[in-house]
Structure formats: structure tokens, C-alpha cells
Amino acid sequence: MTTLRRLKPLSLHTRIGMVLTVLAAILMTTLGVLWVRQTREATHEEVTAAARVAEQWLTVSAAELRAQPSNANRARLLAQIVAVGRIRANALEVIDAGRSWRYLSPPPTYKAGRSAPAWFAALVEPAFAAWRIEAAGLTLVLHPDPSRATLDAWDNLCAMAGWAVVLLSALFIAVRHALEHALRPLGQIMTALDRTGAGCFDTRLPAFPIPELGRLAKAFNGMADRLAQAVDHNVRLESERELDEQVHARLEAERRHIARELHDELAQGITAVRALAGAIAQRTDEHSALRRPAESIIAATNQMQDGVRTILHRLRDAPAPAPGASGTEAALRHYLRIWQQHYPDIALTATFAQNAMPIGEAVLHAILRIVQEGLTNVARHACATCVDVTLRRSGNGKWLELVVADNGGGLAVASRTAGSGLGLAGMRERVRTLGGEFVFEPGTSGGARLGVRLPDIDPAPLEHRS
Numbered sequence: 001m002t003t004l005r006r007l008k009p010l011s012l013h014t015r016i017g018m019v020l021t022v023l024a025a026i027l028m029t030t031l032g033v034l035w036v037r038q039t040r041e042a043t044h045e046e047v048t049a050a051a052r053v054a055e056q057w058l059t060v061s062a063a064e065l066r067a068q069p070s071n072a073n074r075a076r077l078l079a080q081i082v083a084v085g086r087i088r089a090n091a092l093e094v095i096d097a098g099r100s101w102r103y104l105s106p107p108p109t110y111k112a113g114r115s116a117p118a119w120f121a122a123l124v125e126p127a128f129a130a131w132r133i134e135a136a137g138l139t140l141v142l143h144p145d146p147s148r149a150t151l152d153a154w155d156n157l158c159a160m161a162g163w164a165v166v167l168l169s170a171l172f173i174a175v176r177h178a179l180e181h182a183l184r185p186l187g188q189i190m191t192a193l194d195r196t197g198a199g200c201f202d203t204r205l206p207a208f209p210i211p212e213l214g215r216l217a218k219a220f221n222g223m224a225d226r227l228a229q230a231v232d233h234n235v236r237l238e239s240e241r242e243l244d245e246q247v248h249a250r251l252e253a254e255r256r257h258i259a260r261e262l263h264d265e266l267a268q269g270i271t272a273v274r275a276l277a278g279a280i281a282q283r284t285d286e287h288s289a290l291r292r293p294a295e296s297i298i299a300a301t302n303q304m305q306d307g308v309r310t311i312l313h314r315l316r317d318a319p320a321p322a323p324g325a326s327g328t329e330a331a332l333r334h335y336l337r338i339w340q341q342h343y344p345d346i347a348l349t350a351t352f353a354q355n356a357m358p359i360g361e362a363v364l365h366a367i368l369r370i371v372q373e374g375l376t377n378v379a380r381h382a383c384a385t386c387v388d389v390t391l392r393r394s395g396n397g398k399w400l401e402l403v404v405a406d407n408g409g410g411l412a413v414a415s416r417t418a419g420s421g422l423g424l425a426g427m428r429e430r431v432r433t434l435g436g437e438f439v440f441e442p443g444t445s446g447g448a449r450l451g452v453r454l455p456d457i458d459p460a461p462l463e464h465r466s
Helices: 002-006 012-067 071-084 118-124 147-182 184-197 211-283 288-315 325-342 361-382 422-433 460-465
Strands: 090-096 101-104 131-135 138-144 347-352 386-394 399-406 437-442 448-455
Touching: 012 071, 012 090, 012 118, 012 131, 012 138, 012 147, 071 090, 071 101, 071 138, 118 147, 147 184, 184 211, 211 288, 288 325, 325 347, 325 361, 361 386, 361 399, 361 422, 361 448, 422 437, 422 448
Parallel strands: 347 386
Antiparallel strands: 090 101, 090 138, 131 138, 386 399, 399 448, 437 448
16 A cells, blocks of 8 residues: 555556557457457358268268178278378267277377367357267267367467557557647646746746647636736735825824924914903903903903814824713804804804704814804804804704804805805815715895705714725
């Protein structure tokens, strides 16, 4: 078993050659069986014909002896038989009336001393019965003898077997050589596969004259082209990923730098203004005309500080504290209260639906900025005496709607188009970023109506993925 395992596996050429050789050997064996049957029939005809001729001659001689029975005639018949000697394909014996042998034909001289194997003789030799002829006191017994015909058949079989071995060996060698020549491109294919597996994706196969191998080469070349394209695509993706990482790192560094500058410069300036406004408010307790603007300045600086804090959190990728339900409403009402203090001549009405809270941090920031921009436009351009701010939910609570409506002088056609002013453009861009809808149109009873519809989601994960 160990020796068999150590043997080298046979090549494809050798295996196919052996299969064809075995098939040829089976065909020759079948022909040999047919030949044995024909040889048996031919031997039977040959020996039977020879025995019939000898039987006719002996029958005539015995009839003459029976016509003139005498010792002299018996002696003359024996002399004739002895003179004839060996009868072809037959053995003859003469027995007298006392059952004694008077004559036995000599053994055959043709291929004397040789005989076919017993198993082959059993296959080829048919069964023959002896011929008995009575001749006035003598009994002539003729035994058909197919041994020489069987020996000839055996010699022929040995010669054919020898030629068969030579032909089968020649067939095996010829087939193996032809297959090796015909399948030589398989070596090129295996080499190309090995090179491709090793990373040489520029390997290509030539067009082979054999149709099957030609299709195989075409399929391999197409596969190699697609593989090379995939590798190039992966290389480009890797390069782009590295570039994206570098750009992202630089953007992060720039954002942190801006955050530091805002904290160091703008935050300190707002703090200084707030301190000055606080000092003015403390020293003007008896002068309401000065105290009220100072308190407005303090409220505005508080709001600016909140805005700067939110910007700093965004720049540093640190989430700002998410307000609860009461915190959300408080932030909106606090801004509206400050705005009303700044513009007491405009009546402000705020309506918050019960299901409007809570709001996500990103949506709340957008709502605050849009309310700020909308009320600022009302105060500066609308010439209105009242303004309504409404916040409610729709679409089974999945959408948040904000409406800022006034009774001012209405809108010019140009103000309703995209990009009609930086404020409107900024609001549209902010709403579009959150996946919402923005309208700015005349109100139902005059004035202008600003409507925003936002999905109540936090887009921060989307921003990070982009």
C-alpha cells in the first residue's frame, strides 16, 4: 500500500492511451473468439472429408476381400494398407478375428513430437466417432485424428497473439504520442493559470487551432481581462480611500482649528459684551430707558453663546445635550419672548401642538434657525402688526410642520423664487439637507406665509456616512 501511494499518478496521455489499448485488446479478443469458432468448424470439415475419402477406399478394398475371401487376399490387403502408411488426418488399425492387432498406422511425421495444449484442443477439436469396416475376418477401424489441424491452429494463434501484442504496443505508443501532440496546449493553459494565480494578470493564451481549446483560451482571456479590471478597480478604490482618509484628517484638523478660534475669539468677545451689558443694567436701575436695552443685549448674548456652543459641539464631533420635551419648548418660547421684547409693536402668537414635543437635536436646531430668520424678515420687511408661529405634527407623527404667517404687505414675485435672498436660500438649503419641504407664499388673508415640513429624525449618521 505504501509503495502504491508513492507511485506517481499516471498522466492524462498515458491514461487515454491505456483506455484505447484496452478497448483494442477487447476487440481483438472478440475477434479471437470468432476465429476459434471458425477454426473448429474448419477442422471438423477437413477431418471429416479426409476420413470419408479413407473410408471409401477401405470400403472398396473390404468389398473385394469379402467377394474372394482367402488368406492370400487378406495378405494382399494388409500389404496395400502398410504401403499406404499414414492416412491424412486419420489413424488406422486392423484387428483379426481373434481380436489381435494386425496393423497400427505409424504416428504423423508432420510437426512430429509436438501437440497443442489440452485446453486449446478442447476448444478447437470437435468430437469424432470411429469408422468400423468388416472385411472377411479382418476389422478395419478408422479413427479421425484432428491433432495436426489443432496444432496448426495453435501455431497460427501464437503468431496472431504475437502480432497483436506488437500492434497493441504500437497503438499505445502512437495514441500517446498523438495525444501528447494534440493536448500540448494544455501545458500552456496550466502555465497561464499558475502565472495568473501568482498575480501576473497580464497573462494571455494564443488562439489554438483545436475548437474546444480555442473556446477555452477565449474564456480564459476574457476572465483574465475582467480580473485585471477588477484589480485595477480595487487599486483605485484603495487609492481613493487613502485620499479620503487624508482629506478627512485635514478637515478634522481644520474644524478643530476653527473651533479653537471661535472659542478663543468670538466666545470671549460675547462674554465681554454680556459683562458690559450686565454692568449697565446694574447701574441703571432707575433709568428704564437704558435698563431695558441692556437686558435685551444680555438676552441676545445668551442666545449667541448658545449658538456658538452648538457650533463648537458640531465642529468637534461631540453631540450637544439633547433637550427633553420641556427643554425643547422652553428654548423656542425663550427666543420668542426675547423677540417680543425687541419688537413690542408686533403682536406675536405662538401655538404649539401637544404632540409637537419632543424634537430631535438636529431638527430643533433647524426649527430655531428658521424661526429666527422668519421673524427677522417679518420685523425688517413685512410692515406687519401681528405674526403667528405654529408648530404641529402630521403624517401619524412622522412629520413636523412649522408655519410663520404675518399680516404684512405680502411678497413680490421675485421673493418666491429659489435663491431670492440669502436668508431664504439658507432656509431652503437647511430644509433640503434634512429631507424636508419648504414653501414661501402669500398668506390666505394677506401678508406672507412661511411653511416648513421636516421629518423628525437625526441626520447625524447620514452626515457621517457621506
